[in-house]
Amino acid sequence: MRKAIFAAGAPWGRDWSALIVFGLWMGSAAAEPPDFDANTLTGGWSGLRAEQSGQGWDWDLGLRLEQMSVVRGGLAQGGRPLTHLDFKLKADLDKIMGWHGATAFFNLIDDRGGKPNTDYAGSLLGVSNVEVPVATTRLFHAWIQKEWAEGQFSLLTGLYPIDSEFMVVDSAGVFVQPGYGALADVALTRGPSIFNNSAFGLRGKWTSADRSLYAQGAVLDGIPGDPKHAVGTRVRFAAGDGVMAIMEVGHRPVAEIPDIDFAADEMRPDTEAKAPEPEPGFAKYALGLWGYSERVDDLVDVDDNGAPAKRRSLGWYALAERTVWRETAVGDVTVFARYSQNDGNSIALERSLNLGVTLKGPFKGRDNDVAGLGYSRGMISDKYRVFLESGGALPTRFEDAWELTYRFQMENWLAIQPVLQFIRHPGADQSVRNATVIGLRLDLAL
Template sequence: MPSAIRITPTLLLALASSTALADGDLMTRSTLTGDWGGLRHQLEEDGVKFTGDYSGETAYNAHGGLHRSARYSQNLKLGVQFDLSKLYGLDNGGKVQLTINDRRGNSASEDLVGNRLPIQENFGGLYTRLTELSYERTLFTPALNVKLGYMAMGNDLGGLDSGILCNFMNAGFCGHPLNMSGGSGWTNYPNAHLGVRVKYDLSPSWQLRVAAFNVDPESNGNSSRAWHLGPKHTTGTVVPVELVYKLQGELPGEYKLGYYYDSSDVKRIGSDEEVSGRGGHYLLVDQAVWNDQGLPGRSLHAFGQYSASSKAASPFTRWYGAGVVLYKPFAGRPKDTVALGYGRAVPNPRSRDVLEDAAFNAGEQFPDIDSAEQLVELSYGYQATPWLNLRPDVQYIIEPGAFSGKDIDNALVVGLQVKATF
């Protein structure tokens, strides 16, 4: 396995300084490392595109939870895309994507608060791994796009294409409803499996997405399987179907309705019996509700999330999320954002029964806690340069012990997310 790659803010500054003179103004170029003296642009014209980004998230528990302290986590992603049409002069040759990912750090949720929804969306799977090796092209008609290989199904399904949800730092918002991956073989970045994804444009506004992915719990999150494309122990296949509607016009919107089914046999929660298959459904919405006619680019978007999963096998059965994002809050800050969101994760009643029974058998009193973990998050995205975003963040966690059956005080967490594009 390749040695781990560690990127820190100090190293980022060193990289920027080393390329500042060669590639022009550090503050205005689109990426941290610039155009490499023109080589980067030339390679992309020839069919080889390099990408990379870093995110660092620091969270401090200021009140409640388990402990007063801070935790830091980071994610590094490096990729290269090969355009076979450009490289070999092919007609519709397609593209090959190779991506490598590395994560390091510590969890504020596990160490400081004791809640279920990760306060830092980039925490988890702390090792270097292959996250994608895929081939993508249109097939038969420009309306039909096919992608197959080793990849995370959540890259193309289960989230909003607009990226509105990653104006937040908590994984409950940024990415996908977590009961999808928690209660089935669904995999979100950076966890990947073998699979195929199909997109078909029914019209300019409507699109159908269907996929099939191998389910292999023994490889998911296992560092010894970081570079193995093939499964270790297949339990079934997960098949998501998603209908997408893109509303055009002055107030654009995005609507997704999805269903997924995992054919794996798994143990029923609170029982030694197995259940054959598990599934769920979801609805995701991003709708512009206001545009400032006097200041182009300033707009207010509202979003909503609802997902429900198998009561037999999912740790939490429902997720509700809603909020607003203001783009261009100030005339002089065209790329900044202000985001406010509320989320509610409902534990499976079967899981709660298991916790209550365990407390009773141990002669302990089960705490009088709410039926759900709740989250309120406020963030400000400050686009310092085209390649650097700084996001101060405040999260208030209500009933952090709802999933563990522990009486934990509500927690107030302040944080900072740093994102840089190489």
């Protein structure tokens, strides 16, 4: 049973390469085509890619290769390579068919390889944000969005992962552990629409005229895909799925720090190999709520018939990030924090915390490198501790995870990222030794 819980949590995290495209392509129909010759391994194909972009078709291909190994502690020592292939296509429907303010986006992903967390680390917080329970190729994004009032209002429908816009801490994108993407407790619920399995739904968003305030909400199928057929892309609306709803309100300060224009478009740390353009810095404060319409099984309590009691599954979160220092000789220093809490009846983690600091351009001549130190804590719910005790385990009250990483931007199309992780109390089980994980990530923009 315990191993099944880890397997279910394996796809935690988010597909940051898709998020980059999501953030940069929205509202960018008038932008110049990318410099494919400089930023991709295969180049611009004698102008063909730029020509297609001018006609409204933008596509991109990225490849990630990764090795994550447990070298001490955990369930066992060892690891296997992982691969993540990512194809994205954005269609500017204004250019293509005259539909003003409309965009279509498709993201096909292929994920293969080992399971460093499920088979070796045994962590509730996870090890790699590209680990998946089943090797598969599937559509991750497949949606259409319509904007009004110069982009202040938008409505999106289709296959849509909530961690592409909700719960987002932009500056934490450099980290490999999945808990810096989708919240660790949300990832353990009955069926969140996150990497690598998205659900069909509807998302609406409003932003103020100066883009400093926003409010957004989404309603999606309560269980993505078809649990009985885990391979491939499936859209199924079955009895008992219900819906998941999530909403978030946020504030992005406008020019509160001299020389940092927070109102400008931000360039998030990229999991592809493209070198970031000069960025204005990070600043964001947000509060969110989420919940499911269908009641779920309680971890411990039973009804009069001895069946698991049914409970509501809901929670909230708050986040903040801020670039606090910009200096050419030192680089940009950004700090972030995120906290979440849920009802504690059906989820192993009742609360989660992320803290971190990133440094962009830490050395002279390495302006696009990013160093990061992150800390996560998952507080174990009382009922999950009882559940573990019933199986003979001696549970802890929390699980901690540290991550130290440095992303070398070797070329515009190539990035190399060594990773060191330390996980305390993996799986909240005192019989499992603290785990040390080392890894290496290679990203190529093809």
